Amino acid sequence: MMKTTRRGQRSVGSGQKSGGGLSAGRARPVRHRLSGSGFTLIELLTVIVIIAILAALLFPAVKKVLQKAEINQARGDVKNIEHAIKAFVTEYGYLPATATVDTWYDSGSASSIYNVLRATTASTLNPRKIVFLETPSRKGAFDGSGNFLDPWGQVYYLKLDNDYDGVIDHHGTRRMSVVVVSYGPNKIQDDPNLSQSDDIVNFQ
Numbered sequence: 001m002m003k004t005t006r007r008g009q010r011s012v013g014s015g016q017k018s019g020g021g022l023s024a025g026r027a028r029p030v031r032h033r034l035s036g037s038g039f040t041l042i043e044l045l046t047v048i049v050i051i052a053i054l055a056a057l058l059f060p061a062v063k064k065v066l067q068k069a070e071i072n073q074a075r076g077d078v079k080n081i082e083h084a085i086k087a088f089v090t091e092y093g094y095l096p097a098t099a100t101v102d103t104w105y106d107s108g109s110a111s112s113i114y115n116v117l118r119a120t121t122a123s124t125l126n127p128r129k130i131v132f133l134e135t136p137s138r139k140g141a142f143d144g145s146g147n148f149l150d151p152w153g154q155v156y157y158l159k160l161d162n163d164y165d166g167v168i169d170h171h172g173t174r175r176m177s178v179v180v181v182s183y184g185p186n187k188i189q190d191d192p193n194l195s196q197s198d199d200i201v202n203f204q
């Protein structure tokens with residue numbers, strides 16, 4: 001009789017610890033836990049939705065930062081090309097080209113200028129094989145022909161004052177020996193005098 005009484009007392013005490021005797025019979029909401037994850041399905045879905053919303057909010061900002069970095073890269077390249085050509089003229093006293101009239105160098109012909117500036121091929125224009133234009137560390141800066149490519153995969157276009165009159169006509173008369181142009185993010189040549197132009201040039 002005594003043993004039975006003790007077990008009964010212990011049983012009542014443990015029932016109180018686990019939430020009180022009055023609530024012991026109340027129905028509780030059923031929550032499905034994913035096996036082994038420790039999260040309910042609703043918790044997991046909530047986290048996924050929050051991450052998706054944050055990603056959607058951050059994407060335009062990240063894209064803007066990346067595009068700004070590309071534009072800065074192109075500006076740096078344009079200046080480096082201009083400096084390389086001016087250094088070449090200082091060294092040799094002539095431009096790195098044989099044409100005798102001002103010439104526009106595009107994807108079919110600009111490589112001839114860049115190869116001379118980089119001394120990648122033997123050229124009578126650069127007999128001392130001086131490297132005036134270093135290869136940038138970023139991948140794909142030069143294509144197989146030696147064209148210097150902007151961050152959007154277009155060649156850096158050039159116009160040189162091959163007649164040595166100190167003037168280049170490029171969307172207006174410019175007193176320069178070299179014009180360097182990146183077509184910019186839209187990959188299309190724009191009139192650099194227009195505010196909506198995204199071209200990156202060495203005269204602005």
Ligand SMILES: [Ca+2]
Nearest residue numbers: 102161165167
């Ligand atoms: Ca000229």
Ligand SMILES: [Ca+2]
Nearest residue numbers: 183184188199
């Ligand atoms: Ca453009």
